[in-house]
Amino acid sequence: KAKEAGRNAIRFFDQAMQTTLDRRARLEAGLRHALVRDEFVLHAQPLVDRDSGLVGAELLLRWLPDGLQLVPPDDFIPLAEESGLIVPIGLWVLDQACATLRRWDDDPRLRELYLAVNVSARQFRQPDFVDQVCAALARHGADPRRLKLELTESLLLDKVDEVVFKMRALRLLGVRFSLDDFGTGYASLSYLKKFPFDQLKVDRSFVRDIMSDPDDAAIIRAIIAMGRSLRLSVVAEGVETEGQYAYLIEHGCTLFQGYMFGRPQALSQFEAMLDGCSDAQIAMPDAVIGIE
Ligand code: C2E
Ligand code: MG
Ligand code: MG
Ligand code: MG
Numbered sequence: 001k002a003k004e005a006g007r008n009a010i011r012f013f014d015q016a017m018q019t020t021l022d023r024r025a026r027l028e029a030g031l032r033h034a035l036v037r038d039e040f041v042l043h044a045q046p047l048v049d050r051d052s053g054l055v056g057a058e059l060l061l062r063w064l065p066d067g068l069q070l071v072p073p074d075d076f077i078p079l080a081e082e083s084g085l086i087v088p089i090g091l092w093v094l095d096q097a098c099a100t101l102r103r104w105d106d107d108p109r110l111r112e113l114y115l116a117v118n119v120s121a122r123q124f125r126q127p128d129f130v131d132q133v134c135a136a137l138a139r140h141g142a143d144p145r146r147l148k149l150e151l152t153e154s155l156l157l158d159k160v161d162e163v164v165f166k167m168r169a170l171r172l173l174g175v176r177f178s179l180d181d182f183g184t185g186y187a188s189l190s191y192l193k194k195f196p197f198d199q200l201k202v203d204r205s206f207v208r209d210i211m212s213d214p215d216d217a218a219i220i221r222a223i224i225a226m227g228r229s230l231r232l233s234v235v236a237e238g239v240e241t242e243g244q245y246a247y248l249i250e251h252g253c254t255l256f257q258g259y260m261f262g263r264p265q266a267l268s269q270f271e272a273m274l275d276g277c278s279d280a281q282i283a284m285p286d287a288v289i290g291i292e
Pocket of ligand 1: 045059060061062072073074077086090093118119120150180181204237238239240257258259260264
């Protein structure tokens, strides 16, 4: 009886694993054609200051394979990284970002905003990464000072000199850097000061429970204080409630992103929303909350 149960458990496990592998294989095959089939869309999510004023947006990639449901980035970005497809995909995102910045130049409401773009470690490691960013900026005549590249902590485990060299080269142009998902990786504080970042983004897993978990609240306060003493601006991700927002403001956080201020929405929708606003309405919470 026990043996049989064991066999069944194994068969069940095999099936579950097979299903996962099948899905993966299908996604990976589809991903290979996604760029030429034009299946990627960029969404934008507002970044706001302490007065709820809009200061920028983060571009977030969406994949809509033909005939399938939208695949969330957490499902396909890791696949794209393993297969190397993240390199051409990332270049496409950069190109779109630069085109967007140039387009925003013509609109008084959008002209002052910065755009944050996620760059995967594998993409940043490409020997020609700096050239590629320069080329994208030049191709569209975009202002480098309004481009912010979000890097993750895994990159900080690379050769320090090489990473710093590339960051400096881009900073000379005016491009700025944000350390994304801060607190979830391996970056120690002593590491952080070796790299020329402008900004820290506190991962939303720390923000979620600040109102109920004293430990998370303590971590957040420590990160904000540390960011400030290193002269970095600190962005809190995943702000969903007034309570969280007030708490973060009270403890010195200066920039915010989260459903409270707007969900990621198609870039065209994001632009249209601002088009319909007067300057006074650009303060976000009362403005349209986008639907993903
Ligand atoms: P991320 O860069 O940390 O982006 C923030 C994520 O938090 C986004 O998830 C966003 O939708 C979500 N978020 C924002 N505010 C809230 C909130 O109030 N509550 C909750 N529950 N979630 C919130 P998304 O769009 O699913 O993206 C997931 C991750 O995929 C991103 O995390 C980023 O690491 C990666 N990603 C997205 N686009 C790109 C891209 O173009 N290139 C690369 N390499 N990675 C990307
Ligand atoms: Mg990000
Ligand atoms: Mg993040
Ligand atoms: Mg995050």
